[in-house]
Structure formats: structure tokens, C-alpha cells
Amino acid sequence: MNKIPLYEKIGYAMGDAGANLVWRGALAYLAVFYTDTFGISAAAAAMLFLVVRLSDGVTDIIMGMIADRTTTRFGKFRPWILWSAPFLGLFMVLCFTTPDFNDTNKLIYAYITYIGLTLAYTVSNVPYSALMGVMSPDDTERTKLSSFRFAGAFAGGLLVMGFLPELVAYFGDGDNAKGYQLTMYLFAALLIVLMVITFVSTKERVIPHKTTSGNLKSELKDLTKNLPFIILPLLATTLFFYYREIYSGLFFAFIMTMMT
Incomplete structure (x- = not known):
């Protein structure tokens, strides 16, 4: 009764494959894109990553609080995977788009789009990670599910690491700015499809015990302290x-x- 069907395990793994189109793409290539194609200095890019990574640690906590309090007919965590998918795809493309701005406006654009990307990733990935815990009450099944998840993550990362440079060269035909943008259109479309598959194919079977005593507003107030x-x-x-x-x-x- 607690056994998770094979199609559902594969469907869950597709979510991490999609997430790693963003994670591996952003971490492995965004710094190089910013300095070599987008046109900001290495110091400015390093400060950008520093600021965003600091804020990311806080937004993860807040998103966890929000997801725990979500109640819909589709469950607590699955809806966030679906709702965040178009925004994740959008900011993925925007991050790898080179606008015709001056240096200052380019830097502002980079901050806005990269923060948007990390926020969209947080809104998607925190509930996605929590989803595994409510798909089955059986520890063995969750362990198997984790194995499928890591396989999906590896496949998504391999796709980016193996094909992104070639796709940039193919679509750009000598224009890296165009190549990156068109490649991200392709990856964003694939990302959305994979997230929809995860949403449709998975099921929340376990109702988590309510352990929070305060409301979201009071917990956010405690967090600021x-x-x-x-x-x-x-x-x-x-x-x-x-x-x-x-x-x-x-x-x-x-x-x-x-x-x-």
C-alpha cells in the first residue's frame, strides 16, 4: 500500500532534472557569461554572487514556513512546483540575456534578474525537497525515491554541462549573447515540461503533523530577531x-x- 509506483518515482526525478538545468547552468556558466559576454567586471560579479547567496539562506527558511502552511486540493508542496515553473523559466532566460545598457544599468539588471532567478528556484526547490517526505510513510520507499531524485539531478546537470557550450555556438553562430539567450529558451521550455510532469505524476499521501503553534506573521517576526x-x-x-x-x-x- 505504501509502495510508490515506478512511473511516480521517475516523475519525481524529472523535477530535479529540471532544477539542475537552472542550478548547474547558473553556477557553472553564469559567472563566465557575466564577465565574458554580458560585460561586467569579475569583482562586480563576485559581489553579486555574495549578496544573493546571503539572501538565499534567509529566503529558504521563509519559503519553508509558507509551504508548511499551504493547503490546496493538490496538496501542500506540489502546487508550488507548478506555480513556480514559468517564473523559473522566465528568469533563467532573462539572466542570460544581454540588454543594450550602460555598465551601471547592466549591473542593476544583473542584480534584479539573478535575485529573481534564485527566488523562483527557492519557491520551487524547497517544496520539491519536502515533497519526498509526504509521498510515502515508508522509509525504504523514500530511500528509493531519493536514489531516483539524484539520478534525475545527475541527468539534468549532465545535459547542461555536456551540451550548453555546443548549443551556444550553434544558436549564436559567433554571437555568444544571442547563443546564450536562445539556448536558455530551449532549456526553459524543457524545464517547464519536466516540472509539469513532476506535478502531474506525483501524489502526496502523508499528512504532516502540525507542529507550528504560531501564525506566519509571528514566526516571520521571530525570524527577523x-x-x-x-x-x-x-x-x-x-x-x-x-x-x-x-x-x-x-x-x-x-x-x-x-x-x-
Whole structure:
């Protein structure tokens, strides 16, 4: 009774395949795109990634709170996968689009589109990760489901890493800006199809126990009081891995010591 059908496991895996079209594409190629094609400096790109990664740690928590309180006829988590798919595809294309702006406006555009992409990814991926826990109460089935998920993630990442440069060259025909944009149109369309498959093919069978005592507003208020304890370790870790020098290392060690 608790066994998850094979088609449903494959359908769930398609969600992580789609997510990795964004994750692997953004992480592996966006920095190179920003500096070599889009036209912003490496320092500006590094600061952009730093700011966005810090905010991402907070938005993940907030999205988890929102998803836990979602109640629809389709379940708690599946609707977010469907609702976020077009926005994820849209910002994926926008991030790899090069507008005819001056340097300042280009940087503003990069911030807006990259923050939009990470927010859309958070809205999609946090509920997607939680979905596995409500598809079956059986630990063995969830372990098998996790294996399918990682296989899907590997397939999505392999598709991007293996074909993106060739697709950029093919579609761009010497114009990398055009090549990146058209390639992302293709990946965005595939992403939306994969997310729809996940939504349609999966089912939420387990009703989570309600463990929250406060409403969303009160929990968000409590979160703001604890933001320094969330942001400081994220900031220290990010600075250390971005810069890898003595000062960032000392700051990282200091913050980690204070948190223990």
C-alpha cells in the first residue's frame, strides 16, 4: 500500500532534472557569461554572487514556513512546483540575456534578474525537497525515491554541462549573447515540461503533523530577531570560500568559534 509506483518515482526525478538545468547552468556558466559576454567586471560579479547567496539562506527558511502552511486540493508542496515553473523559466532566460545598457544599468539588471532567478528556484526547490517526505510513510520507499531524485539531478546537470557550450555556438553562430539567450529558451521550455510532469505524476499521501503553534506573521517576526545569527555564519563562510585569504579565514574562524 505504501509502495510508490515506478512511473511516480521517475516523475519525481524529472523535477530535479529540471532544477539542475537552472542550478548547474547558473553556477557553472553564469559567472563566465557575466564577465565574458554580458560585460561586467569579475569583482562586480563576485559581489553579486555574495549578496544573493546571503539572501538565499534567509529566503529558504521563509519559503519553508509558507509551504508548511499551504493547503490546496493538490496538496501542500506540489502546487508550488507548478506555480513556480514559468517564473523559473522566465528568469533563467532573462539572466542570460544581454540588454543594450550602460555598465551601471547592466549591473542593476544583473542584480534584479539573478535575485529573481534564485527566488523562483527557492519557491520551487524547497517544496520539491519536502515533497519526498509526504509521498510515502515508508522509509525504504523514500530511500528509493531519493536514489531516483539524484539520478534525475545527475541527468539534468549532465545535459547542461555536456551540451550548453555546443548549443551556444550553434544558436549564436559567433554571437555568444544571442547563443546564450536562445539556448536558455530551449532549456526553459524543457524545464517547464519536466516540472509539469513532476506535478502531474506525483501524489502526496502523508499528512504532516502540525507542529507550528504560531501564525506566519509571528514566526516571520521571530525570524527577523534572529537574522544576525543566520547571516553572520553565511557571510563568514561565503567570504572564506570566495576570497580564501588570511583575513577572511580569521573572520570565518572567529564567527564559527562564537557560534559554538
